[in-house]
Structures are given as C-alpha cells and as structure tokens.
Amino acid sequence: MSYKEINWFRYASPQTFYPLAGKMIPWFWGLAAIFAVGGLSIGFLLAPTDAQQGEGYRIIFLHVPASWMSMFIYLVMAFWAAVGLAFNTRLSGMMASALAPTGALFAFLSLWTGALWGKPMWGTWWVWDARLTSELILLFLYIGFIALQAAIDDPRRADKAGAILALVGVVNIPIIYFSVKWWNTLHQGASVSLTKAPSMAALMLWGMLLCALACWMYSIAVALMRVRRIMLERERHTDWVRALLSEES
Amino acid sequence: MHWNSLAEFLAMGTHGLYVWGSVVVMALLMGAEPILVLQGRKKLIARLKRQYRAESSEGRQHSKVIAARSKD
Numbered sequence: 222m223s224y225k226e227i228n229w230f231r232y233a234s235p236q237t238f239y240p241l242a243g244k245m246i247p248w249f250w251g252l253a254a255i256f257a258v259g260g261l262s263i264g265f266l267l268a269p270t271d272a273q274q275g276e277g278y279r280i281i282f283l284h285v286p287a288s289w290m291s292m293f294i295y296l297v298m299a300f301w302a303a304v305g306l307a308f309n310t311r312l313s314g315m316m317a318s319a320l321a322p323t324g325a326l327f328a329f330l331s332l333w334t335g336a337l338w339g340k341p342m343w344g345t346w347w348v349w350d351a352r353l354t355s356e357l358i359l360l361f362l363y364i365g366f367i368a369l370q371a372a373i374d375d376p377r378r379a380d381k382a383g384a385i386l387a388l389v390g391v392v393n394i395p396i397i398y399f400s401v402k403w404w405n406t407l408h409q410g411a412s413v414s415l416t417k418a419p420s421m422a423a424l425m426l427w428g429m430l431l432c433a434l435a436c437w438m439y440s441i442a443v444a445l446m447r448v449r450r451i452m453l454e455r456e457r458h459t460d461w462v463r464a465l466l467s468e469e470s
Numbered sequence: 471m472h473w474n475s476l477a478e479f480l481a482m483g484t485h486g487l488y489v490w491g492s493v494v495v496m497a498l499l500m501g502a503e504p505i506l507v508l509q510g511r512k513k514l515i516a517r518l519k520r521q522y523r524a525e526s527s528e529g530r531q532h533s534k535v536i537a538a539r540s541k542d
Binding site for chain 2: 266
C-alpha cells in the first residue's frame with residue numbers, strides 16, 4: 222500500500238468534510254445553471270410540438286426530472302441511513318437529514334406539475350391511480366422522516382429512528398417505478414428506459430436529460446449547504462466549530 | 471427557434487396556464503430552498519457566537535471568583 226492513496230475515511234469526519242463541501246458548492250451551482258439554461262432552452266425554445274399533446278407536453282421537462290430526483294434522493298437518503306446504522310458514522314446521519322427536505326420538495330413538484338399536466342391531457346387534476354398514489358406516499362414518507370427526526374432531541378437517536386423509517390419506506394421506490402407496468406394506470410409508461418431506445422424525438426430527449434442533470438446538480442448543491450449547517454449545529458461543542466466561528470467574526 | 475412570436479410562446483398552444491403554472495411554482499420553490507438554508511445558517515451562526523461569548527464571560531467571572539477566594 223502506498224501512502225499516496227487518498228484516505229477516503231478522512232472525509233468521513235465533519236471537520237475535514239466541512240471546508241471541502243464549502244469549496245464544492247459553487248461548482249455545483251455553476252453546473253446546475255449551465256445545465257438548466259441548456260435544458261430549458263432546448264425544451265422550451267427548440268423542441269418541436271408533440272403530435273398528440275400539442276405544446277402542453279413541455280411540462281415533461283420539469284415533471285420527469287422532478288419525479289426522478291424525488292425517487293433517487295430517497296434511495297441516496299436510505300443508503301446513508303443504512304451506512305449510519307451499520308457503521309455508526311456521524312456524517313451519514315447528517316447526510317440523510319440534509320437530503321430529506323430536498324427530496325420532499327421534488328416529490329411535491331412532481332405531484333404539482335403532474336396535476337397541471339393531467340388536467341389538460343386526462344381531464345382531471347388527480348386520480349387514485351397506482352403511480353400517483355405511490356408518489357403521494359413518497360411525499361408522506363419524506364414528511365414523516367423530517368417530522369420524526371424533529372420530534373427527537375438527541376441527534377444520534379433521531380438518526381437511528383429516521384434511518385429505520387427511511388429503510389422501511391424504500392420498498393415504495395420500486396413500487397412507484399414499476400407501478401405503470403404492474404397495474405393498469407392512467408399514467409403513461411416510461412418514455413426513457415435503460416433497456417430500449419427512447420420513444421421520443423432526440424431534441425426532446427436531450428432537453429429532458431439536461432434538465433434532469435440540472436436538478437441533480439441543484440440537489441447536490443443544496444444538500445451540501447444544508448449538511449454544512451447541520452454539522453455546525455451538531456458539532457457546536459467541539460473545538461473546530463468554535464475556532465471556525467471565532468475566525469469568521 | 472420553434473416560436474414565431476412572444477405571444478405564441480406565452481400561449482403554449484392552449485396550455486399556457488398549465489405549462490407556466492408548472493414553471494413558476496417550480497422556479498419559486500427551487501429559488502426559495504437555498505435562500506431558506508442560507509438564512510437558517512446565518513441565524514445558527516449568530517446564535518452560536520452569542521452562546522460562545524456568554525460561556526467565555528461566565529468562564530472569566532468564574533476564574534475571578536476563584537482568584538478572589540484564594541486571596542482570602
């Protein structure tokens with residue numbers, strides 16, 4: 222083993238991760254802005270009209286990235302929760318807590334943009350269809366996670382309780398994803414999948430993928446900002462936070 | 471460019487309300503989230519600084535008391 226290898230465990234300590242995260246945040250904001258400008262200008266200025274749905278289909282450039290992020294953030298949150306339970310690392314619980322509000326935001330936006338898309342296309346804002354209902358449950362899981370953690374004063378116990386909720390709730394993710402296959406739903410099937418060629422025009426696909434990348438970068442930037450705040454709060458009795466804050470004044 | 475005029479762009483066929491309703495709400499919420507996080511951070515830092523100052527002045531008073539006692 223050479224000593225030049227990066228010791229990744231070093232970054233598992235809040236004291237070393239805090240300044241690193243601070244340096245990364247502006248880069249993720251920059252990337253988010255670039256991808257958003259690219260994706261939105263392709264989606265809203267260049268992409269052709271949809272043959273069936275007219276111009277209303279353009280909601281796809283918001284709805285699909287928001288829905289993907291709402292599911293993906295939950296998986297990442299559950300991953301950190303599991304790591305925290307297994308290895309009892311301080312940073313993992315903070316990561317899970319930092320992700321939950323952003324996940325809840327995207328779950329809400331997925332439902333909101335979905336309702337605004339459903340009204341002109343299906344004639345209704347809402348149906349108790351498998352896809353829509355399981356996404357609503359996802360929003361409730363996020364809210365439940367946040368509320369449960371807020372109700373427990375001791376952060377380590379709050380992490381554990383939250384982790385168990387996050388891990389039990391992860392069963393909902395494949396249900397959301399496969400709901401359009403398993404049940405007859407009003408919601409359409411996947412437009413993009415890993416196994417077959419996408420069923421949409423190239424410009425539409427590029428617009429959607431760039432918007433999704435923008436949402437990724439946004440989520441990382443906001444989660445890093447939030448995890449830094451959580452670190453300061455939880456580590457407030459340590460010397461490094463004291464030293465850091467006395468430097469700032 | 472797909473559009474011939476700004477009016478056409480804003481109308482989005484007949485779906486302007488739905489498309490812009492999605493865009494505006496998503497932009498507002500995604501704009502608000504980082505602002506709220508930053509505000510929370512500022513409040514927290516102010517609170518912690520107050521707390522540290524209070525603790526260190528308590529500490530000074532405590533050591534004065536001990537010094538006064540040791541003189542007696």
